[in-house]
Amino acid sequence: MSVLQATPPRRTRNEIPARAGVGLKAPHYRTILETQPDIGFFEVHAENYMGAGGPPHRYLTEIRTRYPLTLHGVGLSIGADRPLDRDHLRRLAELVVRYEPGLFSEHLAWSSHGGLFFNDLLPVPYTLQTLHRVCEHIDQAQEYLGRQMLLENPSTYVAFAESTYWEVDFIAEVARRTGCGLLLDVNNVYVACTNQHWDPTRYIDQFPLSHVRQIHLAGYARDADERGRPLLIDSHDRQVDEIVWDLYARTIEKLGPTPTLIEWDQNLPEWAELQAEATRAEAVLSGQRQNDEMSRASLG
Amino acid sequence: MTRCLVRPLAEVQREFAAALRDPDLPIPADCVDPDGCPDTKRFAVYRNNVVSSLIESLGESYPAVRRLLGEACFRETARAHAAQDLPRSPVMLEYGAEFPAFLAQFEPLADFPYLSDVARIERAWLESYHAAEAAPLDPSALAGVPEHRAGDLCLTLHPSVRIVQSSFPALSIWHMNIGDAAVQPIDLEGGGEDALVARPEAEVQVRALPAGGALFLAALAENECLAKAAERASESCPEFNLTDHLTGLLATGLVIAGRLKRRRSRGH
Numbered sequence: 199m200s201v202l203q204a205t206p207p208r209r210t211r212n213e214i215p216a217r218a219g220v221g222l223k224a225p226h227y228r229t230i231l232e233t234q235p236d237i238g239f240f241e242v243h244a245e246n247y248m249g250a251g252g253p254p255h256r257y258l259t260e261i262r263t264r265y266p267l268t269l270h271g272v273g274l275s276i277g278a279d280r281p282l283d284r285d286h287l288r289r290l291a292e293l294v295v296r297y298e299p300g301l302f303s304e305h306l307a308w309s310s311h312g313g314l315f316f317n318d319l320l321p322v323p324y325t326l327q328t329l330h331r332v333c334e335h336i337d338q339a340q341e342y343l344g345r346q347m348l349l350e351n352p353s354t355y356v357a358f359a360e361s362t363y364w365e366v367d368f369i370a371e372v373a374r375r376t377g378c379g380l381l382l383d384v385n386n387v388y389v390a391c392t393n394q395h396w397d398p399t400r401y402i403d404q405f406p407l408s409h410v411r412q413i414h415l416a417g418y419a420r421d422a423d424e425r426g427r428p429l430l431i432d433s434h435d436r437q438v439d440e441i442v443w444d445l446y447a448r449t450i451e452k453l454g455p456t457p458t459l460i461e462w463d464q465n466l467p468e469w470a471e472l473q474a475e476a477t478r479a480e481a482v483l484s485g486q487r488q489n490d491e492m493s494r495a496s497l498g
Numbered sequence: 499m500t501r502c503l504v505r506p507l508a509e510v511q512r513e514f515a516a517a518l519r520d521p522d523l524p525i526p527a528d529c530v531d532p533d534g535c536p537d538t539k540r541f542a543v544y545r546n547n548v549v550s551s552l553i554e555s556l557g558e559s560y561p562a563v564r565r566l567l568g569e570a571c572f573r574e575t576a577r578a579h580a581a582q583d584l585p586r587s588p589v590m591l592e593y594g595a596e597f598p599a600f601l602a603q604f605e606p607l608a609d610f611p612y613l614s615d616v617a618r619i620e621r622a623w624l625e626s627y628h629a630a631e632a633a634p635l636d637p638s639a640l641a642g643v644p645e646h647r648a649g650d651l652c653l654t655l656h657p658s659v660r661i662v663q664s665s666f667p668a669l670s671i672w673h674m675n676i677g678d679a680a681v682q683p684i685d686l687e688g689g690g691e692d693a694l695v696a697r698p699e700a701e702v703q704v705r706a707l708p709a710g711g712a713l714f715l716a717a718l719a720e721n722e723c724l725a726k727a728a729e730r731a732s733e734s735c736p737e738f739n740l741t742d743h744l745t746g747l748l749a750t751g752l753v754i755a756g757r758l759k760r761r762r763s764r765g766h
Contacts, residue, residue, distance in 0.1 A: 245588055245589050245590060245591075246590075246591065248589045248591065249589075249591055249627075249628030249629075250628060250629055250630035250631075250657070251628065251629055251630040251631040251657075251658075252626075252627045252628045252629060252631075252658075252697065253627065253700060253701070254628070255631075256700060272588070273588025273589070273590075274588070275588070278511065279506070279507040279508040279510075279511055280508075283588070286588055286589075289589070308511060309588065310588065311511055311512070311514075311515040312512070312515060313586060314515070314584040314585065314586060315584065315585040315586060315587055315588050315590075316515070316518060316548050316584070316585075317547075317548060317551045317552060317555070317585060317590060317593075318544060318547040318548050318551060320511075320514065320518075320544060322507075323507070323510060323528070325504055325507075326504075327504060327506070327507050328507055331507060355540045355541070355543040355544065356529040356530060356531070356537070356540045356541055356544075357529075357530050357531070357532060358510070358528050358529065358530070359527070359528040359529075359530050359534060360504050360505065360510075360528055393532075393540075394532050395532040421539075421543070422539070423531060423537050423539050423540050424531075424537045424538060424539045424540070425531075425537070427531075429539070429540060429543070431543060464554075
């Protein structure tokens, strides 16, 4: 009998509150358990919990008894032309059963090809052909996992000459055809819009917000392309940029309070700094909640 | 008449993947900037993401090798490794299993033959860390085994048990290079060390095995019974003491099951 079985899980509800959450990282396990910070939910990368046992599962099990959890996949390769990896789907399904996450999300990207895994989220051409393949894969994943999944908008550095859809229209069509929910990464919006010379405000305004179930916020790094134009890199290694906070506030104003995750995967800060980012998102959410209540009161 | 202008997605991705792996290849012609022009620096972000994420992943799995080599040298070594060994699975915690073997044959580091063994300890640590949970066998469960049958006992070791044998003092070198431990001179000719890596409880434990211990455990792991395992250990280590080793194994929770080997019936 394993230690994990020895403590029967008495979990908090798996519904994700419209609050700020934080990406869970191993260096913060102990601090979180010892201080039990007031955080709306935690999110984990599914692939980090695909080992058979050990401390990652022990800590996640403990943390899951105290907080709602969202599961974020980075390796399903939904945008690949190749069929989905059945073994990977099975591993995801096992995590879903074991931890009962409130939401499961994956990326509009591909990362596997020819039996190799590139450990990066690679872009897809926005064509009818890709649309069919992505929808087929999402249908398959949702059926296999027995639940709705969320699809995340990508950050991209190149465009494909053959694309016939604008990214936002492509994503809206995927959501319409598959019934999947959407994860709106506001940092990715800003990164992609800068790199592709799109207007981020228009991106948000045109985005099918009624399908959005979760938001991601993260930091980006600055670089330049061959012609010296700004090229932003989705680096997840620093604070959320001011301009992304502005775009986030605008998004929440249109969307209403929505579960919002702070992602910080590289160059990890102390827990307090991460929590401060979550507190800032929380302030935007509660400000919107108050606005909503006031406008309801004045209508009533 | 219509012509298919759109290339198959499989072909787009094949070309993209090939250019991703080989920086000497031209970037795919259909990967463009917002004006529809090719831009090598934009495509290079993906090339760089792949390589640097693999270097970073390897560095997290092999912190002692990283410290021994120094950051710059480690990155070049990891880069050379990534060039010939990309992950085969999206489960990145499995990545880097071949790194110790890579180090053993990596010409620029031929003067440091112990590196590969230090890497094997780190790999064993990682595997032990992620290994399945299992409850240790209560030693009293073996109390009913009659003494004359004790040699027929086959023991199942905890799934986290790993053994690393080295003809170098690899364990001492590893110990000295995890975290910020102080370094001292080590005599590389001072004889080999065998390490036992296991995680019977929450944390991974690494310790030196006494003489014969590695052979004994390896035999048990191959499902040999106690008598056979002790015999193998004694061949190279005449002073091997079965009782001591067995007691130690049971006390540290590294045995999770035991069963008596069936004796062949006679007279047929």
